[in-house]
């Protein structure tokens with residue numbers, strides 16, 4: 001099949017910049033069959049989520065500083081995941097697939113149909129009963145994926161839910177949340193067990209589930225989901241660092257040299273260690289243990305007052321760009337950008353609807369608009385603070 005070469009033209013400061021992109025639409029690609037016993041990221045590149053890409057291009061247009069604007073344009077081309085958080089957004093997946101997707105690109109989707117932001121006793125916890133979850137999220141998503149057999153997909157399953165289940169397992173009020181997790185997650189894993197998909201089950205990060213006393217419970221819960229979904233071949237392992245984040249490899253961890261003294265009960269204070277330590281526990285219980293690691297906003301370390309400070313962390317920078325991890329950590333498949341940097345985690349205005357206290361804390365960027373809205377100023381912080389630096 002002849003590859004179609006399109007010229008996408010960007011206008012800025014009156015200059016036309018032509019970017020040659022060899023593009024083949026997925027419709028003309030061969031049928032995809034992903035072998036989840038292998039690291040698919042050695043063959044596939046994360047496709048830039050076109051909605052986020054457009055937000056970044058719009059943001060670039062209003063940047064005055066020419067150098068910073070060039071950096072923003074670079075970020076538009078970085079691969080990123082699409083978040084499926086509302087049932088009304090399912091049709092956006094179809095729109096997304098109208099993008100021209102090269103045959104060697106993989107479309108990333110974060111599935112967040114169950115929602116738990118803080119803990120399962122909080123009113124913010126909205127458990128989604130299986131019938132609604134199936135009808136609103138999983139079945140339509142599986143249908144779309146099945147009707148696009150020539151497109152490769154990587155799906156991160158339900159960030160934030162496992163930490164709730166593990167951390168609050170002894171709270172009677174959390175029993176319904178745990179029950180929901182144990183029915184919904186296996187259903188999702190089984191329904192998405194399709195040849196053109198690899199799935200990664202969210203496993204929080206080293207700061208919440210890396211505690212020595214929680215690692216075994218975490219591995220067991222994952223094994224339970226794996227068994228309950230009939231051990232799906234396409235489940236590759238875990239996704240880490242998406243809801244709240246840590247350093248990849250700062251030693252001993254995100255905070256400082258004395259972190260191991262402050263928290264001797266946590267030996268997984270960076271994600272590199274977390275992937276290794278939890279991975280070993282997963283291997284023991286016979287569950288898949290490879291990982292993708294979200295590095296979208298972890299470029300800068302040592303910014304926070306507390307590990308729990310997850311919201312719009314002030315001074316954050318874009319982190320490592322998506323791609324194969326390589327090197328010594330054989331369990332880590334790839335760095336990915338799950339979170340779209342520049343999209344607000346939540347409003348900093350106390351009293352506004354949806355306000356979470358973490359978004360108003362001293363280490364959170366202010367002002368920040370409500371969750372999901374674009375924050376231009378914060379996006380520019382991420383650009384300036386990006387590590388590695390954005391080469392233009």
Ligand SMILES: *[C@@H]1O[C@H](CO)[C@@H](O)[C@H](O)[C@H]1NC(C)=O
Nearest residue numbers: 033034035036037038039233
């Ligand atoms: C998948 O990869 C594994 C590991 O390389 C290999 O043993 C297996 O045969 C492959 N499966 C298929 C269906 O190609």
Ligand SMILES: *[C@@H]1O[C@H](CO)[C@@H](O)[C@H](O)[C@H]1NC(C)=O
Nearest residue numbers: 118119120121122123168171
């Ligand atoms: C859960 O969140 C609510 C509201 O944010 C808070 O009041 C409560 O203390 C939290 N419970 C636990 C066990 O952390």
Ligand SMILES: *[C@@H]1O[C@H](CO)[C@@H](O)[C@H](O)[C@H]1NC(C)=O
Nearest residue numbers: 220221222223224227285286
């Ligand atoms: C999962 O199934 C395997 C094989 O039947 C079994 O050995 C293991 O104990 C099960 N794990 C859990 C957590 O149920």
